[in-house]
Amino acid sequence: MTLPTRDTRVTYPDGAVEARARVLHVAAAGEGRLAVITDVTSFHPVDAAWPDQPADTGVIRSGGTAFPVVDAVVAASDGTELFLGAEVPVRKGTEGWAFVVAHLLDEGAAIAEGDEVGIEADAAVRRSLSIGHTACHVASLALNHALAGRWSKPARTDALGDPDFDGIAIDTSRILPDGSVDRYRLNKSLRRAGFDATGLDGALDELAASVEATLAEWAESGAVVRVERDGSGDGLTDRRSWVCELPGGTARIPCGGTHAGSLAELGELRVSFEFSEDGGTPVLEMRTRAVADR
Incomplete structure (x- = not known):
């Protein structure tokens, strides 16, 4: 054949x-x-x-x-x-x-x-994963914003201009129905790049509150979400981007997944953090969950 x-x-x-x-x-x-x-x-x-x-x-x-x-x-x-x-x-x-x-x-x-x-x-499964993927992106941006003050050196920035902790430290990311789990390695190269993790393991509740406050503001805006293609191509490998019109500006992140149509579909966004070690390297895990009456 x-x-x-x-x-x-x-x-x-x-x-x-x-x-x-x-x-x-x-x-x-x-x-x-x-x-x-x-x-x-x-x-x-x-x-x-x-x-x-x-x-x-x-x-x-x-x-x-x-x-x-x-x-x-x-x-x-x-x-x-x-x-x-x-x-x-x-x-x-x-x-x-x-x-x-x-x-x-x-x-x-x-x-x-x-x-x-x-x-x-399956439309229901697709919707739950699309909501989870959109929640993952906005949570990563909110996390970057919450950790911006921990950088002592210039770092590459994210779609909104904050130091891109998510993009620099990400180890694994998993999209779940209506949520996501992201793991970040706080290794020596991250510290050399200027990120200070001192006391972070004891401030996880405060970090969650800061991230959730930003997410609540964004969700309240009902910001529109869309997937943009580079050019007119519709092939599997053609580049696409997740785009969201957030109150602080337009965020654009390269992404090949599926997404909700607006942040209004996500309802309330909740995050939680866990701190652990992997072979002596500190690891920060963020769990994001969209809670809505759908």
Whole structure:
């Protein structure tokens, strides 16, 4: 079967959960699964390079049957072989490679190359993850603002002009339904860059209160959120940005995920912090949760 030679066209950045598509390639994916590649998809896949947002859940409909999608991952092909998830050996956008969304189905799914299919992501799951991802971004900006006074040297700044603690210290980020968990390593390089963590472990309640106060102000504004594409491209690897019209200015963060349409959809935003150590390196963890009557 012919391997794809172009990136998958994706519609999820615009909020779509359904798409009509043509199957380009079907391959065994191991563990009793098939990888189904289509020309277009509304399914958000997990990216092994930065797996912050989980894959959508949902189905592919073909011939009157709904086949559950058990996972969706970013895959890549050099024209001779298809690599799935963590097996992809090159960076996204590498010339000569096609980057595609692989929908993983149970091995017995009756789907073949050339089939016209309907792709349906679960709208409720998508909404909760979109809210969680937007909450993650605004919480990171509010955290940067709260920690701005702890920098003794000039540091690169975030989308609002504060020192970018989140971008500099981030270790891992996980998007959850209606929230997120972010881990920051307070290592020697961060301290050499001018960040003072002295006493931070004993001031976590004060830090949470400061971050929540900023988030409450922003949520009250009902700031509009949108995803902007660089140019008119709608391919999987085309650059996109999360943009939010906050009271202090327009924030723009490169992002390939999905998002709420405004901060009004998030309701009340709550954060909590934990301090720990990992191999002798202090670690700060921030949990963000959107609490709304939806």
